[in-house]
Amino acid sequence: MRRDDHACPEAIEKVRFVRSYAKINLTLDVLGKRPDGYHELATIMQTIDLYDTLCFSIIDENRVSMVCNRPELSNEQNLVVRAAQVIRQKLNLTRGLAIELNKRIPVAAGLGGGSSNAAATLLALQQWWQLPLSLHDLWEIATSLGSDIPFFLTGGLALCEGRGEKITPLAPHWPTSMRWLVLLKPAIGVSTATVFRQLTASDYSNGSWSRAAEAALQTRSTLRPTDLYNSLERGVLAQYPEVAQARADMLQAGASYVRLSGSGPTLFSTFADLPAAAWVQHQLQHQGYEAYLTRPITTANTEISYF
Numbered sequence: 335m336r337r338d339d340h341a342c343p344e345a346i347e348k349v350r351f352v353r354s355y356a357k358i359n360l361t362l363d364v365l366g367k368r369p370d371g372y373h374e375l376a377t378i379m380q381t382i383d384l385y386d387t388l389c390f391s392i393i394d395e396n397r398v399s400m401v402c403n404r405p406e407l408s409n410e411q412n413l414v415v416r417a418a419q420v421i422r423q424k425l426n427l428t429r430g431l432a433i434e435l436n437k438r439i440p441v442a443a444g445l446g447g448g449s450s451n452a453a454a455t456l457l458a459l460q461q462w463w464q465l466p467l468s469l470h471d472l473w474e475i476a477t478s479l480g481s482d483i484p485f486f487l488t489g490g491l492a493l494c495e496g497r498g499e500k501i502t503p504l505a506p507h508w509p510t511s512m513r514w515l516v517l518l519k520p521a522i523g524v525s526t527a528t529v530f531r532q533l534t535a536s537d538y539s540n541g542s543w544s545r546a547a548e549a550a551l552q553t554r555s556t557l558r559p560t561d562l563y564n565s566l567e568r569g570v571l572a573q574y575p576e577v578a579q580a581r582a583d584m585l586q587a588g589a590s591y592v593r594l595s596g597s598g599p600t601l602f603s604t605f606a607d608l609p610a611a612a613w614v615q616h617q618l619q620h621q622g623y624e625a626y627l628t629r630p631i632t633t634a635n636t637e638i639s640y641f
């Protein structure tokens with residue numbers, strides 16, 4: 335009998351299929367730089383109905399293999415492989431795993447795709463193999479792998495503080511005036527580390543944007559476009575002309591306002607009505623842009639529902 339057989343009864347199915355959803359940052363305050371080199375954040379994140387799929391199969395070898403429809407991501411540094419390996423090592427599991435990752439979430443886009451994939455892997459293995467790991471254990475593993483990953487363990491709507499790992503779930507009071515989202519992904523990738531490095535002290539805020547938005551969401555007060563703020567936006571617009579041009583084109587296409595998600599370069603706008611959102615998406619696609627019509631969802635990696 336193999337050492338980890340107790341966690342994998344014979345009856346367990348050999349294949350597991352999960353979705354892994356993206357996020358947007360409704361607000362993002364950078365409070366300042368910390369002694370460990372990271373930045374102190376207050377950000378409100380929301381999972382959205384744009385997802386990758388992951389297929390896990392048990393294999394008869396003591397290793398983790400991974401293939402991805404984006405060949406440049408098929409390697410051992412992929413967060414999916416790293417997440418699976420951390421769990422295997424922590425619990426001394428010898429059971430092998432083959433993972434297929436189908437990416438639909440744009441990469442290096444500010445949509446948290448890799449982080450979501452890692453959290454989906456942790457949750458899938460924990461549930462599938464009935465591992466003796468609490469949500470706090472998973473949170474610790476997630477935190478060690480990346481700042482955005484803890485959020486995706488619960489997803490939905492949340493205030494994230496510290497490096498991003500201190501999660502306060504918020505009641506899902508998403509404004510109806512923001513029911514539809516149009517995302518525009520300019521044709522460049524942006525390194526999160528570079529964006530943070532190029533911040534200046536004048537970009538810092540005291541967290542008041544995220545706190546005010548949190549209060550408005552909790553009390554179901556109106557959230558106006560002018561209430562949304564991202565400390566990283568000024569630097570990204572100044573550094574990448576493609577993003578500034580995309581923003582101008584989005585406004586020209588009929589978006590009433592445009593914000594950057596995370597470290598970009600993806601831009602988003604919100605709409606109360608589907609026809610208005612679809613019209614803006616159509617116009618952007620007609621201009622050759624990669625544009626998505628999507629909506630917020632209330633949970634992360636398992637069952638979802640819409641507002």
Ligand SMILES: C[C@](O)(CO)[C@H](O)COP(=O)(O)OP(=O)(O)OC[C@H]1O[C@@H](n2ccc(N)nc2=O)[C@H](O)[C@@H]1O
Nearest residue numbers: 371372373375480481482483497498526527530596597
């Ligand atoms: C911009 C956001 O997406 C907002 O949600 C996140 O803060 C980024 O989260 P992430 O991609 O999971 O970030 P990590 O993989 O932990 O860090 C990537 C790099 O971003 C910078 N970084 C990240 C998070 C943070 N609070 N401060 C930072 O300065 C660091 O230079 C770090 O080396």
Ligand SMILES: Nc1ncnc2c1ncn2[C@@H]1O[C@H](COP(=O)(O)OP(=O)(O)OP(=O)(O)O)[C@@H](O)[C@H]1O
Nearest residue numbers: 412413441442443444445446447448451482526596
């Ligand atoms: N499963 C994965 N999917 C996408 N990228 C991954 C994955 N694993 C590792 N990476 C690496 O992480 C980098 C950032 O990718 P990702 O799509 O997560 O960026 P992002 O959306 O900007 O993330 P965030 O918003 O959390 O900063 C990629 O350039 C890639 O090298």
